[in-house]
Amino acid sequence: MYKETARNLAAGCLLLISFLTGASDEPLDEAIRQTLAQRSEACAPGLAASELAAPGLLHELYARQAFVALWQQPNRRTALKQALLQVADDGLDPADYPLDDRRAATSSLQQQACADLQASHSYLRALQHLAHGRLEQDSIEPFWRAPGSASPRPRPGVLELALNGLDRPSEAFAAARPALLQYQALRQAYAERRRGPIDEWPLIPAGHLLRPDSRDERIPLLAARLAAEGYLAARPATDAGLYDATLLAAVLDFQARHGLQADGLVGPQTLSALNTSARERLEQLQVNLERWRWLANDIEAETLLVDIAGGLLSYYVEQQLRWQGRAVVGRPSRQTPQLKSLVNRLTLNPTWSVPPTILREDKLPEIRRDPNYLARHQMRVLDRHGEPLDPTGIDWENPGNIILRQDAGPDNPLGRLAIRFPNPFSVYLHDTPSQQLFSKSPRAFSSGCVRIEGILELLAALLPADDCSEIAQRLDSGQTQEFPIRRRLPIVIAYWTAAVAATGELVLRNDLYERDRKLLFALREAGH
Structure with missing residues (x-):
């Protein structure tokens, strides 16, 4: 009796779910169930x-819906079709999410079941790609995450989004997309460019450096190229070959919005940016949208965000920009790694223990050339246990397992302060005496660590006033000390070659580490 009652209740629940979902085709429901269970x-x-x-x-999606057909209602299916078309604005290809539009009059029951399953597969696949990216990040651009650095408030899972959005797929897709302002702004910029005409821009031949007030037969081409993208209004034809003040203003604007040194000199880097086609720039936005999707779950409401290609550090609180400063990052031969970690301490008046790669490739050749190099740079030689060694007793052609350590002071490359976080790359944020490098663009001069301009101003944004006052006193002592950070402070170091600045302007940079082409190729291959 109890078993029969339970069966009746279960049957009643299935009927109720079928009614609520609008599914009434029991043979089709059974075909879907059998396909999932036995006819894969x-x-x-x-x-x-x-x-x-x-x-x-x-x-699991069908199991949660009692294995009923999900896309037989015309309104629901139309809404899904329209929502899938909208992912083109995310740099995704709607063709990757096909729908089978065959109807009952021309299809077998099995074909109808497969069409319903295909629609659900495309729905889930689009949600997955919007929420986490079209590709697996680590297979393209490896990203290291510290243990315990996962966000304490993760975003909804794909299945939850799918179940909640069956009647409103566009809302499900909107919830799956990164809510980050950076992604939304870049998506809008991509959509505007994608929907407009893809113009061919005039190409400027290579040649000697173009300087303001100079004359050159390529100047009319330079003016035409800048005018084609709206940087320059029409110029009078009286002296078309002169690099005049009007053209200079346009070049400076172009350089600033392409991450170049804004000096008005049109050399190889500026020529490369000018000769990058409109189609390639659109693809540049596409690959950077993918990078934001990869990191959507890593960037928390409060985050220190280092943009490697942009040479910027930004501090966000509640997703709003609180502080921003220029940064120097690793040069292409010694790239700054991508990672997420948690800041755990500051080192005040740091000493500098020379990393093995720098010791091997930079310092040892210098020491061999100049016996006084160590003394001039206040460097001490230590054994692996930290005990001092006499430099004169070391065979510098084969020094063995030694440590070079530079004392704290005005010439120390870490400056007065380092911001530390666990990672296997021995990288950190730090001050620097080489302040002149912050005026350069692009700013790729380090051996992997990230130098921050105005790092004490950053501390004032990060920490309470009492902590900053104590840190200032300790810094003035000149002694090397550690200052713990006892709250959760995520740091993300990542790579973007396109971004929308705080001013709302789109900035398109030259690809510092030459990663865009590989990612674009992988995206194309994934669609085949």
Whole structure:
């Protein structure tokens, strides 16, 4: 009796779910159930057997809906079709999310079941790609995450988004997209460019450096190129070959918005940026949207964010920009790694222990050339246990397992302060005596660590006034000390070659580490 009552209740629940979801085609529901349970090859090649297997998102989606058909209502199916078209504005290809539009009059029951399953697969796949990226990040651009650095408030999972959005797929897609202002702004810029005409810009031949007030036969081409993108209004034809003040203003604006040294000199880097086609710039936005999707779960409400290609450090609180400063990052031969970690301490008046790569490639050649190098740079030689060694007793052609350590002071390359966080690369943020490098662009001069302009101003934004006052006193002592950070402070170091600045202007940079082409190729291959 109790078993019969339970069966009746279960049947009643299934009927209620079918009613609520609008599904009433019991033979079709049974075909879907059987396909998921026993006929996993029935929908090939459109749907691989692995996609239908349990456990899996597709199987779980139908299990949560009592295995009823999900896309038989015309309104629901139309809404899904429209929502899938909108992912083109995210740099994704709607063709990667196909729908089978065959209807009952021309299709077998099995074909109808496969069409419903295909629609759900495309729905889930689009949600997955919007929420986490089209590709696996680590296979393209490795990113290291410190243990315990995962966000304490993760975003909703794909299955939850899918279940909540069956009647409103566009809302589900909006919830899956990164809510980050940077992503939303870049998406809007991409959408505007994608929908407009893709113009061909005039190419400027290579040649000697173009300087303000100079004359050159390429000047009319330079003016035409800048005018084509709206940097320059029409120029009078009286002296078309002169690099005049009007053209200079346009060049300076172009350089500033392409991460170049804004000096008005048109050399190889500026020529490269000018000769990058409109199509390539659109693709540049596309790959950077993918990078933001990769990191959507890593960038928390409060985050220190280092943009490697942009040479910027930004501090966000509640997703709003609180502080921003220029940064010097690793040169292409010694790239700054991508990572997420948690700041745990400051080092005040730091000493500098020379990293092994710098010791091997930079310092040892200097010491061999100049016996007084160590004394002039206040460097001490230590054994692996930290005990001092006599430099004159070391064979510098084969020094063994030594440590070079530079004392704290005005010439120390770490300046007065270092911001530390766990990572396997021995990188950190730090001050620097080489302040002149911050006026350069691009700013890729370090051996991997990140130098910050105005680092004490950053501390004033990060820490309470009492802490800053104590830190100032300790700095004035000249002694090397550690100052713990006892609250959660995430740091993310990542790479973007396109961004929308705080002013609302789109900034397109030359690809410092030459990563865009590889990512673009991988995105194209994934769509085949």
